[in-house]
Amino acid sequence: MLTHNLGYPRIGSKRQLKKACEAYWAGKIPLNDLKKTAEEIRETNWKLQQEAGLDLIPSNDFSFYDQVLDMAFTVGAIPERYHEILTEQKKPEIDLYFAMARGYQKEGLDIIAMEMTKWFDTNYHYIVPEFTKGQQFKLFSTKVLDEFKEAKRLGVHTKPVLLGPVSFLLLGKEKEDGFHRLDLLKQLLPVYIDVLKKLEALNADWVQIDEPFLAMDLGDDEKSAVQWAYGEIKKAVPGLKILLTTYFGSLGDNLGFVAGLPVCGLHVDLVRAPEQLDAVLEAIPPNMSLSLGVVDGRNIWKNDYQASLELISKARDNKQDDRLLIGSSCSLLHSPCDLEEESDEESLSAALKSWLAFARQKVNEIAELRAIAMDSFSAQHKALLEGNKEALRSKATSIQIHKPIVQEAVAGLRPIHGKRKNSFSSRKALQAKHLDLPYFATTTIGSFPQTKEVRQWRSQLKRGILTENQYDDNIKAATEKAIRWQEEMDLDVLVHGEFERNDMVEYFGEKLEGFAFTQNGWVQSYGSRCVKPPIIYGDVSRAEPMTLFWTKFAQSLTDKPVKGMLTGPVTILQWSFVRNDQPRKTTCQQIALAIREEVKDLENAGIHVIQIDEPALREGLPLRHADWDNYLHWAVECFRISASGVEDITQIHTHMCYSEFNDIIEHIAAMDADVITIECSRSQMELLDAFAAFNYPNDIGPGVYDIHSPRVPSTAEMVSLLEKAKAVVPYQQLWVNPDCGLKTRGWEETEEALKRMVDAAKKLRAEMATDVAVS
Ligand SMILES: CN1c2c(nc(N)[nH]c2=O)NC[C@@H]1CNc1ccc(C(=O)N[C@@H](CCC(=O)N[C@@H](CCC(=O)N[C@@H](CCC(=O)O)C(=O)O)C(=O)O)C(=O)O)cc1
Ligand SMILES: N[C@@H](CCS)C(=O)O
Numbered sequence: 001m002l003t004h005n006l007g008y009p010r011i012g013s014k015r016q017l018k019k020a021c022e023a024y025w026a027g028k029i030p031l032n033d034l035k036k037t038a039e040e041i042r043e044t045n046w047k048l049q050q051e052a053g054l055d056l057i058p059s060n061d062f063s064f065y066d067q068v069l070d071m072a073f074t075v076g077a078i079p080e081r082y083h084e085i086l087t088e089q090k091k092p093e094i095d096l097y098f099a100m101a102r103g104y105q106k107e108g109l110d111i112i113a114m115e116m117t118k119w120f121d122t123n124y125h126y127i128v129p130e131f132t133k134g135q136q137f138k139l140f141s142t143k144v145l146d147e148f149k150e151a152k153r154l155g156v157h158t159k160p161v162l163l164g165p166v167s168f169l170l171l172g173k174e175k176e177d178g179f180h181r182l183d184l185l186k187q188l189l190p191v192y193i194d195v196l197k198k199l200e201a202l203n204a205d206w207v208q209i210d211e212p213f214l215a216m217d218l219g220d221d222e223k224s225a226v227q228w229a230y231g232e233i234k235k236a237v238p239g240l241k242i243l244l245t246t247y248f249g250s251l252g253d254n255l256g257f258v259a260g261l262p263v264c265g266l267h268v269d270l271v272r273a274p275e276q277l278d279a280v281l282e283a284i285p286p287n288m289s290l291s292l293g294v295v296d297g298r299n300i301w302k303n304d305y306q307a308s309l310e311l312i313s314k315a316r317d318n319k320q321d322d323r324l325l326i327g328s329s330c331s332l333l334h335s336p337c338d339l340e341e342e343s344d345e346e347s348l349s350a351a352l353k354s355w356l357a358f359a360r361q362k363v364n365e366i367a368e369l370r371a372i373a374m375d376s377f378s379a380q381h382k383a384l385l386e387g388n389k390e391a392l393r394s395k396a397t398s399i400q401i402h403k404p405i406v407q408e409a410v411a412g413l414r415p416i417h418g419k420r421k422n423s424f425s426s427r428k429a430l431q432a433k434h435l436d437l438p439y440f441a442t443t444t445i446g447s448f449p450q451t452k453e454v455r456q457w458r459s460q461l462k463r464g465i466l467t468e469n470q471y472d473d474n475i476k477a478a479t480e481k482a483i484r485w486q487e488e489m490d491l492d493v494l495v496h497g498e499f500e501r502n503d504m505v506e507y508f509g510e511k512l513e514g515f516a517f518t519q520n521g522w523v524q525s526y527g528s529r530c531v532k533p534p535i536i537y538g539d540v541s542r543a544e545p546m547t548l549f550w551t552k553f554a555q556s557l558t559d560k561p562v563k564g565m566l567t568g569p570v571t572i573l574q575w576s577f578v579r580n581d582q583p584r585k586t587t588c589q590q591i592a593l594a595i596r597e598e599v600k601d602l603e604n605a606g607i608h609v610i611q612i613d614e615p616a617l618r619e620g621l622p623l624r625h626a627d628w629d630n631y632l633h634w635a636v637e638c639f640r641i642s643a644s645g646v647e648d649i650t651q652i653h654t655h656m657c658y659s660e661f662n663d664i665i666e667h668i669a670a671m672d673a674d675v676i677t678i679e680c681s682r683s684q685m686e687l688l689d690a691f692a693a694f695n696y697p698n699d700i701g702p703g704v705y706d707i708h709s710p711r712v713p714s715t716a717e718m719v720s721l722l723e724k725a726k727a728v729v730p731y732q733q734l735w736v737n738p739d740c741g742l743k744t745r746g747w748e749e750t751e752e753a754l755k756r757m758v759d760a761a762k763k764l765r766a767e768m769a770t771d772v773a774v775s
C-alpha cells in the first residue's frame with residue numbers, strides 16, 4: 001500500500017507567502033525575494049512530507065494565488081485584455097499572472113481582474129477561467145514541470161498535480177454566446193498531453209489529475225467529455241500512472257462510467273462518503289488502483305484510526321495491497337498548517353489540542369494508518385492505535401462538550417420560533433413610519449477599512465503593548481470618526497464599522513461558548529487573504545452580549561439609525577471547523593438560538609435595524625441537487641430562528657455576496673428578511689432578474705459598486721445600474737448600497753465611492769420627484 005497526500009497548504013505556517021506577495025505587490029521587495037520565499041515554502045512542505053514517510057508527495061500544489069489560475073496560465077488561457085502587460089509593458093510573467101487575479105491599474109492601463117468565485121462548498125475562492133468561441137490553447141507556463149524538477153533536485157520524486165481538463169473547463173465561463181465551453185476540450189487536450197509527455201520524459205511516475213466534478217450531477221455530454229479525454233490521455237501516455245481524484249462527495253451515479261475509464265488509479269473521498277466504498281470496490285476492475293481518502297482534508301479533528309482501519313481492511317479484502325493507496329480525502333489546502341504552532345493554552349486547551357490534527361499532523365496520520373494496517377501486532381503500532389482511541393474517548397466523554405441546557409433549547413424549537421409576528425407588508429408599514437427613510441435609502445454592508453493601524457492595535461493588545469482600555473479608546477475613536485463621516489455623507493442607515501472585529505466569524509467564535517480559536521490556524525481564502533476559522537467543539541451558547549456594547553456606543557453618537565451587525569448561523573457554521581459528532585443542522589440550530597438572543601438584546605437597547613449576514617448560505621449547498629431541499633430547509637429555518645424573536649417594528653436585513661439566486665430564489669424569499677442586500681454590480685444587475693421573475697416582495701439593496709477593486713466608479717455608472725434595477729424591481733422596494741463590506745479597501749477610495757453612491761441615490765430621488773410632478 002502506498003501513502004500519499006492530495007495537496008499541502010502553500011501559505012507557509014507563518015503566512016510567509018501572504019507577506020511576501022503583499023510586499024511584492026507594494027513594490028517593497030524584488031521578485032527574487034518573492035521567488036525565494038516560495039522556494040522555501042515548497043522545500044519545507046516536501047521535506048516534511050518526506051520525513052513523515054509519505055510515498056507520493058504532491059508537487060504543483062503550490063500556487064502564488066490559485067490553482068485554477070495556474071491551470072489557465074499553464075494552457076495559455078489568458079484573456080486578450082492582459083496581453084499588453086507582456087507585449088507593450090515588458091513586465092515579467094508573474095505580473096501578468098497577478099494582473100489576471102487582481103486587475104492592473106498602473107502606467108496608464110486600467111484592466112479589470114478576472115472573476116472570483118467559491119470552490120465547490122468551501123470558503124476558498126478560485127479565479128474563474130474565461131473562454132471564447134474557438135479559443136486556442138498552448139503550453140504557456142511550465143510551472144508543473146519546473147516544480148517537479150525543483151523537487152527532484154532536492155531529492156524528492158513527486159507526484160505532480162493537475163486540475164483535470166473537464167473540471168477546468170466546467171469551472172470557467174463562456175465570455176461570448178454561441179458555444180459551450182466543453183466544445184473547447186478538443187483544442188485543450190493536446191496541451192494537457194504535451195505536459196504529460198514532458199512529465200513522462202522527466203521520469204514522472206504517478207500524476208494526480210483532479211476531476212472534482214465527478215462528485216457532482218453530470219449530464220451525458222459531460223460524461224462523454226470525461227470518457228473521451230481520459231481515453232486520449234491513455235493513448236498518448238500509456239506508461240504514465242494517472243491517478244484520477246474525486247473529492248467532496250460520492251461518485252454516486254457517475255461510478256459506473258468512471259470505473260470504466262482507462263486510468264491507473266481512482267481516488268475516492270471516504271470522509272464525506274464512506275458508504276461508497278462497497279460499490280466502488282465492486283465496480284472498479286482488479287488492475288485499477290484505489291486510493292482511500294480517509295484523512296479529512298476539510299476538518300481539524302484527529303482521525304478515527306479504528307474507523308479508517310476498518311475501511312482499509314475492507315479494501316484489502318477485495319484488492320491486492322499493491323493496488324491500494326491511503327491518503328487525505330482532498331487537498332490539505334483547507335486545513336491549517338501545523339498544530340505545533342499553537343502554544344497558547346488560553347485559546348486552545350491541552351485537552352482540546354489533543355483532539356486535533358492540522359495538515360502536518362494529518363500527513364503523519366496517513367503514514368501511521370498504513371503502518372498500523374500493515375502490522376497491527378507491533379507494540380509500537382498498538383500504542384499508536386491505543387493513543388488515538390484514548391484521545392477520541394476523552395473527546396467523546398468531555399464535560400466541555402455537552403450542555404444539557406443547550407440541547408433542551410434545541411429540542412424545544414417549534415415552528416413559531418421561525419415566524420415573525422406579522423406579514424412583511426404590515427411590518428413594512430410600521431418600519432417605514434418609525435424609520436422615516438427616503439426612497440432609495442442608502443446604507444453600507446457593515447465593515448469600513450480594516451487599516452494596518454486598526455489591525456496593529458489588536459496585535460498590540462495581544463502583546464500587552466496596549467491595555468484593554470487603550471484599545472477600546474482607539475476603537476471608540478475610529479467608530480466615532482466613521483459615524484461623523486457617514487452623517488456628513490448623508491447616508492441614511494449608518495453602521496458602526498466593525499473596527500473591533502478581526503473577522504466576521506472569528507469574532508463571534510471568540511465570544512460564544514463551545515467555540516475555540518487558534519493563534520495560527522490560518523487557511524487561504526483567496527490570494528493572499530487568509531481566515532482563521534474558529535473550532536466548534538461543543539454545544540454552543542451565548543455567555544453574554546457580543547455586539548451590544550459597540551452598537552449602543554455607535555447609536556449613542558447619532559440620531560440617525562445605526563444598523564446592528566451580526567453574522568448569521570449558517571455562515572458561522574460554514575466558515576468554522578465544525579463538530580463531527582452531531583449533524584450540522586443541530587450545531588446550526590444552537591448558533592441560531594445564540595444569535596436570536598443577541599438580536600433581542602439589540603432590539604431592547606433601541607436598535608431597530610439589525611443585519612444578519614448570510615453570505616455563506618449558498619456556498620453551503622450540497623454538491624448534489626437531490627440534497628438541496630433538505631439543506632435549504634434547515635438553513636433557512638435557522639436564519640429565521642435567529643431573526644424572528646423581534647417585534648414587527650424592527651427591520652431585519654440580511655446580506656449575501658458570491659451568490660447566484662435563480663435556482664434558490666424561493667428559499668431566499670422564505671428567509672423573509674425585511675431587506676436583503678446582495679452583490680450585484682459585477683453582473684450589471686443581472687442577479688436581480690431572479691428576484692423580478694419571482695415577484696420577490698420584500699426590499700432589496702442591489703450592490704451598485706464592486707468592493708473588490710480599488711477602482712472608484714462614477715456617479716453616472718451607479719445611476720445607470722440603479723436605473724436598470726428600477727426597470728425590474730419596483731422602486732419602492734429598492735435600497736442603495738455597495739456590493740459587500742469595505743474592510744479590504746482603503747479610506748480614500750471608500751470615501752469617494754460612497755460620496756458618489758449617495759449622489760447617485762439623490763439623483764434617482766430627484767428624477768422620481770420630477771416624474772411624479774409631470775404625471
Ligand atoms: C467575506 N469574506 C469572508 C470569508 N470568510 C471569513 N471567515 N470572513 C470573511 O470576511 N469568506 C468570504 C469572504 C472572503 N474575504 C476575505 C476578505 C478579507 C480577508 C482578510 O483580510 N484576512 C486578513 C486576516 C483577517 C484577520 O484576522 N486579521 C487580524 C489580524 C491578523 C494579522 O495579520 N495580524 C498581524 C499583526 C497586525 C499588523 O501588524 O498588521 C500579524 O499577526 O502579523 C485582525 O484584524 O486582528 C488577512 O490578512 O488575510 C479574508 C477573507
Ligand atoms: N458585514 C460584513 C459582511 C461581509 S460578507 C462586512 O461588511 O464585512
Ligand SMILES: [Zn+2]
Pocket residue numbers: 445615655656657739740741
Ligand atoms: Zn459580503
